[in-house]
Amino acid sequence: MTSRGMNVAIFLVIAELVKYTPSGGVKTQFDRRLAMFHAYAASSPDADFVTFEFDPGPLGHDEVEVAVEYCGICHSDLSMKKNDWGMTAYPFVGGHEVAGRIVALGEGVAGLGVGQRVGIGWTAFSCLRCDQCQSGHQNRCLQAQGTIVGRHGGFADRVRAQAAWTIPIPDGLESVDCGPLFCGGLTVFEPFVANNILPTARVAVVGIGGLGHMALQFARAWGCEVTAFSTSPDKEEEAHQMGAHHFLNSRDTEALAGVAGSFDMVLVTVNAPLDWDAYINTLRPGGKLHLVGAAEKITATVFPLILAQRSIGGSPTGSIVRAKEMLDFSARHGIKPMIETYPMSDLNTAMDHLEAGNARYRIVLTAG
Numbered sequence: 001m002t003s004r005g006m007n008v009a010i011f012l013v014i015a016e017l018v019k020y021t022p023s024g025g026v027k028t029q030f031d032r033r034l035a036m037f038h039a040y041a042a043s044s045p046d047a048d049f050v051t052f053e054f055d056p057g058p059l060g061h062d063e064v065e066v067a068v069e070y071c072g073i074c075h076s077d078l079s080m081k082k083n084d085w086g087m088t089a090y091p092f093v094g095g096h097e098v099a100g101r102i103v104a105l106g107e108g109v110a111g112l113g114v115g116q117r118v119g120i121g122w123t124a125f126s127c128l129r130c131d132q133c134q135s136g137h138q139n140r141c142l143q144a145q146g147t148i149v150g151r152h153g154g155f156a157d158r159v160r161a162q163a164a165w166t167i168p169i170p171d172g173l174e175s176v177d178c179g180p181l182f183c184g185g186l187t188v189f190e191p192f193v194a195n196n197i198l199p200t201a202r203v204a205v206v207g208i209g210g211l212g213h214m215a216l217q218f219a220r221a222w223g224c225e226v227t228a229f230s231t232s233p234d235k236e237e238e239a240h241q242m243g244a245h246h247f248l249n250s251r252d253t254e255a256l257a258g259v260a261g262s263f264d265m266v267l268v269t270v271n272a273p274l275d276w277d278a279y280i281n282t283l284r285p286g287g288k289l290h291l292v293g294a295a296e297k298i299t300a301t302v303f304p305l306i307l308a309q310r311s312i313g314g315s316p317t318g319s320i321v322r323a324k325e326m327l328d329f330s331a332r333h334g335i336k337p338m339i340e341t342y343p344m345s346d347l348n349t350a351m352d353h354l355e356a357g358n359a360r361y362r363i364v365l366t367a368g
């Protein structure tokens, strides 16, 4: 058994023992040690991640505790560490692409079991009562809590989330591949559903990186004609392997002009400014420029939008049911991220690799 497997096995044994421990007793030092979570935290935007222990407190009535086996690193982990969005609390424990096994269930949780393989993505909680939640758009809940926003995430031995957002992993998927599906994968799957993309559609993906390489696979499996846009010509062969029929250099203005009026959806996965008008010009009438990369701002000439009823929009990851559909779709079509693995203890090296733009294409940390 690997040390990781051993850790999970120990948690599962502990979970069983805890069931038979009378409540209200005096906590021993052993109990307290077990209760502590062991994580990696950054104390400021520029600090390295260092080991960090914390007491998570009592498990909530509707919460699930998961032993982390794998945790992907998403670009948002880096943005949050640096407080790019002004909402980071320090010490900061990142990690919102978790795949692991349930080790404890809150008293009110039904339908999930200790030992079950599950994952947790960007969202760890939503109110489940507002109009957005009750219409199946829980990712748009205004009370939603991010797994790493005001909470401690999956760069740890354990992490907690609301049961509703703890998503079972289907049998056809390996846990090591699943972490990146829970944030990056869901983020690029949602636009196909939200925009009613048909198998007859032509779809372009801008940026072949952590998000884009999964978007190409979804687009191909969806049945679409797929075009990849990248600034890196060396990614052409891999883009074709991942499903692209066509590959164009995003900096080649002639190439962009050559595909004017072509696409039903242009899915932008990069967070850098683009020649927005040039990309809008590649949309067919009724087409959508769909943003999932957080470029700071977008400026566009209005007339081409009005004349051809084109639109610009975005989406924040996806709902609970969309996450389940995305996993089933991935299992059915053999879709998985291309990953590089690092032990979680090498988190800082992995973060540097991501920040340098060298990840091919998604980094996954292995626990233990």
Ligand SMILES: [Zn+2]
Pocket (backbone or CB within 6 Å): 074, 075, 076, 077, 096, 122, 183, 184
């Ligand atoms: Zn993410």
Ligand SMILES: [Zn+2]
Pocket (backbone or CB within 6 Å): 126, 127, 128, 129, 130, 131, 132, 133, 134, 138, 141, 142, 143, 144
């Ligand atoms: Zn809600």
